[in-house]
Amino acid sequence: MDTTLSITNNSKFQVSEFILMGLSGIHEWQHWLSLPLALLYLLALGANLLILITIHHEPILHQPMYQFLSILAAVDIGLATTIMPKILAIFWFDAKAISLSACFVQICAMNSFMTMESDIFLCIAVDRYVAICYPLQYPSIVTKAFVIKATLFMVLRNGLLTIPVPVLAAQRHYCSRNEIQHCLCSNVGVTSLACDGITINRFYNLTFAWVIGGSDMGLVFVSYALILRSVLRLNSIEATSxxxxxxxxxxxxxxxxxxxxxxVSLTNLAGGRAPLIPPLLNVLHSVIPPALNPTVYTLRNQELKVSFQRVLGLGEKVSRK
Structure with a gap:
């Protein structure tokens, strides 16, 4: 008898835990994959913590754009930490078991951080749109109060729309199968194990994706289209650049x-044809952006570069030379 099944019929869940099977097809060398993943995780933690410390420490960075960047850094730390410790535990120690409650919490956290990241990109796009298209009105529009209100709106909207995802997953009846062909608790992977119907889950997930992801993505690209149109109208090549x-x-x-x-969405739809690709892309999408975001900002932003040097004590060395 499977030891992961509950021995009583009174419990709502007959399955007492899920088993995260890892990345199917590459079990023999997933230990090697764990090394670059661990390095990416450490890079994400270190770089984003450095951004948070630098923005807090440097008065010149106490501007709305950098405040949004600090929120993005905190979200990236949360997103990476939600999944990477468990993934590394699976790869290194074969710790595949995860309780139902922990699995549903992970679903909630992943969805929350991903949607928060999307919202922050929208806020940054709006900030750049106002700064470039309405530079004279920028100080009166994008204020500290604006940042606070935008942050509260993001938290409330994501809370109200994200919580139903794990709640609906927890309402399903898991009576026999408990092996998730993944190394994290994806909503699709968990609900596919349910013994009862998941039509309402699929409907809400589709609605959730379009309401948050679709609207954010549409508004972001509209903002940058307006920015591009405004920039191309500038007479000065230097100002355009x-x-x-x-x-x-x-x-x-x-x-x-x-x-x-x-x-990731398209590969999930075709998951049966390439079962390894969706889980691998899900993992990479949860750790690469947190590691990539601060790197790109550092390379492209002179103010951040100089501030990093001061915080790390390199500014004095450079000036002495």
Whole structure:
């Protein structure tokens, strides 16, 4: 008898825990995959913590754009930490078991952080739109109060729309199968094990994706289309170059983020044909953006570079030389 099944029929769940099977087809060398994943996780933690410390420490960075960037750094730390410790435990120690409650919490956390990241990219796009298209009105529109209100709105909206995802998953009846062909608790992977119908889950997931992801992505690209139109109307080549340089780092990250989401969604739909690809892309999409975001911002933003040097004590050395 399977020891993971409950011995009583009074419990709502007959299955007492899920088993995360890891990445099917590559079990023999997933230990090697864990090394670059661990390095990416450490990079994500270190770089984003450095951004948080630097923005807090440097008065010149106490601006709305950098405040949104600090929120993005905190979200990236949360997203990576939600999944990477468990994945590394599976790869290194074969710790595949996860309780039902922990699994549903992970679903909630992953969805919350992913939607928060999408919302922050929208806020950054709006910030750049106002700064470039309405520079004179920028100080009166994008204020500290604006940042606080936008952050509260993101938290409330994501809370109200994200919580039903794990709640609906927890309402399903898991009576026999408990092996998730993944190394994290994806909503699709968990609900596919349910013994009863999951039509309402699929309907809500589709609605959730369109309401949050679709609307955010649409507004982001509309904002940058308006920015591009405004920039191309500038008579000064230098002003055009400066405006495009300001937006380039944001646009690189936004394009990568939404492209990855679209690719993951399409591969999930075709998961039966390539069972390894969706789980692997899900893992990479949860750890690469947190590691990539601060790197791109550092390379493209001179103010951050100089501030990093001061915080790390390198500024004095450079000036002495």
């Amino acid at each position: 400066k405006a495009l340089s300001t937006c380039s780092s944001h646009l690189i990250l936004i394009l990568f983020f939404y492209t990855a989401i679209i690719v």
